[in-house]
């Protein structure tokens with residue numbers, strides 16, 4: 277006899293309804309489940325008896341059966357911040373009795389826009405003012421020629437970004453402006469959240485919730501929006517796990533960069549990850565940098581500073597709570613006001629964003645404090661500096677192979693500044709300088725966009741430069757452990773064969789044992805004419821296209837610039853071997869992206 281949901285869990289339904297419910301929810305992803313829960317909540321609030329459910333094609337059912345004024349929340353997120361905020365907003369809206377559905381941008385059917393009534397968008401900006409990968413399609417549609425008039429739509433946009441980039445919150449701003457141009461009504465001024473996200477996001481979400489409640493007549497009082505916590509919140513971004521360092525090995529030998537293979541123990545944490553996920557690491561600033569900052573301002577590191585409900589010695593604030601290794605524009609602007617320096621003020625004029633970024637590259641807070649003198653009290657300094665944020669590292673292992681460990685491939689950020697002083701990146705230096713037994717605060721950042729094929733017989737083409745190879749080590753470990761029959765093809769590029777061939781032995785063994793079918797290498801500085809992975813792709817274009825036509829999944833990981841060059845090479849390959857040119861080649865890649873067969877993780 278088959279076991280049914282009804283026989284496992286007591287429900288208020290008769291067997292046939294319970295069976296129907298099980299069939300309806302079986303295999304639905306979280307977005308669909310969210311939508312369904314909002315729909316049912318709406319029915320319950322209205323006190324209406326449910327209509328007989330027609331199992332119609334997906335879009336038809338969404339548009340035809342949607343409640344009169346549901347609130348739709350769509351997010352576009354690369355590293356999880358926008359997703360977290362959108363989830364918190366959806367949860368609170370639902371708790372307040374609103375009918376709400378939450379969708380990742382690439383799950384949102386653009387055809388629905390012309391029926392949509394209330395839409396909140398939470399979206400970060402990536403690359404060089406680009407939308408995150410999951411929101412590319414939506415942004416292109418809304419900004420494109422095919423976008424319909426949207427007079428019926430009321431909307432609001434919360435953008436996330438980093439004001440050190442020339443195109444601050446560009447994706448959110450673009451969406452906000454395009455929606456207004458299409459005739460939609462802005463419910464709230466757009467939010468532009470900098471890296472101290474909550475300073476803008478918390479009040480924006482609060483207003484968004486209140487506005488939606490007023491518009492959609494929520495029956496219960498609205499609560500405060502707070503980020504969601506997992507039910508078994510053993511370790512989260514806010515409450516990380518102290519992972520023990522098991523190994524710290526230099527794997528780029530004598531090359532231009534110091535690259536480490538790091539192994540951390542997750543034993544006792546309950547943390548689980550899948551290949552493609554990243555590990556979040558909370559950094560601490562190097563002690564010498566903290567002391568130099570205190571010296572530059574002649575401040576007492578032991579002085580107790582209270583800010584935002586927390587009281588700590590100034591030294592601890594600077595070590596664990598504030599960014600010192602990167603020079604954020606808002607801080608530089610405040611410093612310019614205090615110092616009154618004309619040169620600095622001119623640089624910070626709003627239309628000089630790119631010039632500022634060029635100037636700030638490689639400068640740390642202490643460099644600014646030394647070069648342009650100004651007085652700061654400890655309290656004012658803590659208020660003005662940006663809160664320290666965690667750094668993400670692609671996980672380079674599979675739990676099926678390494679159990680309760682997570683492996684990373686970390687490029688140690690170490691360089692000499694203009695004055696010849698050594699400067700380090702906060703997190704990569706913490707990792708590189710830590711010895712076995714040290715404990716580091718970590719959490720898992722899921723990355724649903726960067727997943728192995730669900731069908732293990734599909735081929736995987738993996739394109740990496742530098743530390744971008746990390747997730748692919750995890751991919752091959754995982755697929756070996758599950759006995760996947762799909763083939764693997766790795767393209768890897770770095771400066772020199774002798775010093776920078778990361779995990780050389782492992783790849784060679786994988787080739788021998790049949791876990792890796794093809795390996796193409798590009799060592800840019802070993803040849804007279806620089807050769808990069810995109811050149812290798814072009815050389816292998818015919819086979820690569822054949823793999824794609826055979827259903828292969830394509831993954832790209834590494835530097836942002838490499839991601840752009842690879843994309844251009846792929847367009848050329850598709851044009852050459854399929855006869856599709858320009859927009860048609862782009863459509864081919866967009867289709868792959870929508871099918872989850874073209875995923876990028878670039879940083």
Ligand SMILES: Cc1cc2nc3c(=O)[nH]c(=O)nc-3n(C[C@H](O)[C@H](O)[C@H](O)COP(=O)(O)OP(=O)(O)OC[C@H]3O[C@@H](n4cnc5c(N)ncnc54)[C@H](O)[C@@H]3O)c2cc1C
Nearest residue numbers: 601638667668669670685686687691701702703704743879
């Ligand atoms: C999804 C994702 C996955 C990632 N995966 C990996 C990974 O697998 N491995 C990895 O190593 N990194 C990875 N990164 C990058 C990583 O998160 C950090 O950004 C990186 O390690 C730098 O952090 P840091 O704290 O050491 O340096 P920060 O303290 O953040 O300082 C970096 C700053 O130093 C400056 N700088 C760096 N190099 C130089 C130089 N040569 N000259 C002058 N200035 C310089 C730049 O201004 C830069 O902003 C990933 C990022 C993302 C978003």
Ligand SMILES: Cc1cc2nc3c(=O)[nH]c(=O)nc-3n(C[C@H](O)[C@H](O)[C@H](O)COP(=O)(O)O)c2cc1C
Nearest residue numbers: 353354355356357358400401403405437438444445
């Ligand atoms: C590789 C990279 C590129 C970025 N480019 C921009 C940019 O051009 N403009 C901007 O405002 N923010 C930029 N940011 C900052 C992100 O938008 C910011 O960190 C945001 O909080 C990320 O949200 P998410 O986790 O939802 O993607 C960039 C961040 C990364 C990692």
